[in-house]
Amino acid sequence: MSANTTTNPPDYVFASPLGFHARNVQEFFRHHPTPVSSDPERRQWATPDSYQSMSAMFLSAGDTPGAAVMTNLFIINKSRDVDRICPSCHRIYRVGEGPRAYAFFDEFLERPRGGGGGAVEVEVEVEVDKKTMEEQDLSGACCGPCFNALSEEDWGENGCEGELGMLLELARKEGFVFRRARMGEERETGVKNVWEKEGSGSGGRAS
Numbered sequence: 036m037s038a039n040t041t042t043n044p045p046d047y048v049f050a051s052p053l054g055f056h057a058r059n060v061q062e063f064f065r066h067h068p069t070p071v072s073s074d075p076e077r078r079q080w081a082t083p084d085s086y087q088s089m090s091a092m093f094l095s096a097g098d099t100p101g102a103a104v105m106t107n108l109f110i111i112n113k114s115r116d117v118d119r120i121c122p123s124c125h126r127i128y129r130v131g132e133g134p135r136a137y138a139f140f141d142e143f144l145e146r147p148r149g150g151g152g153g154a155v156e157v158e159v160e161v162e163v164d165k166k167t168m169e170e171q172d173l174s175g176a177c178c179g180p181c182f183n184a185l186s187e188e189d190w191g192e193n194g195c196e197g198e199l200g201m202l203l204e205l206a207r208k209e210g211f212v213f214r215r216a217r218m219g220e221e222r223e224t225g226v227k228n229v230w231e232k233e234g235s236g237s238g239g240r241a242s
């Protein structure tokens with residue numbers, strides 16, 4: 036295990052200036068499971084009953100592979116203290132973490148645990164504003180644009196606030212564009228928003 040230094044992320048993950056995103060949520064989670072919370076309110080989301088009812092809810096919008104992904108994401112995000120996968124762009128993060136590009140996947144996986152949502156193992160600085168952090172905790176949406184894509188509510192005139200907005204702007208300057216997923220992509224993967232290199236046209240899918 037130690038002989039293999041992971042420079043590039045595995046197939047089930049893709050990188051953007053915001054961090055790493057799960058291309059295949061089930062596969063990511065199989066390799067990197069996160070602990071269920073000890074808080075009874077959060078734990079109750081991780082029961083078979085909860086899975087059944089959430090699955091029925093997401094499937095009511097259409098029996099697509101994306102519906103199964105959304106069910107898993109919802110259960111994961113609700114039952115974990117701080118570990119989240121954004122249901123919109125599939126960014127892998129912890130509550131309180133802002134977007135950040137990492138050089139290595141290993142470096143990302145081994146970053147210190149922390150955040151604003153409890154079960155903090157080390158104090159790490161909260162990198163997002165209060166409103167964003169609350170949304171990260173509640174819905175798992177990682178930033179304003181992702182929240183907008185999920186809810187159709189308007190986050191604010193710039194779609195994002197404060198430092199997070201500046202980082203998103205930086206990503207744009209690096210030539211990454213933020214777009215809504217095409218219908219086929221969303222049906223297949225559950226991804227609603229995609230960060231992609233301008234002109235690449237590959238989206239969040241394995242090619």
Ligand SMILES: [Zn+2]
Pocket residue numbers: 121122123124125126176177178181
């Ligand atoms: Zn997101």
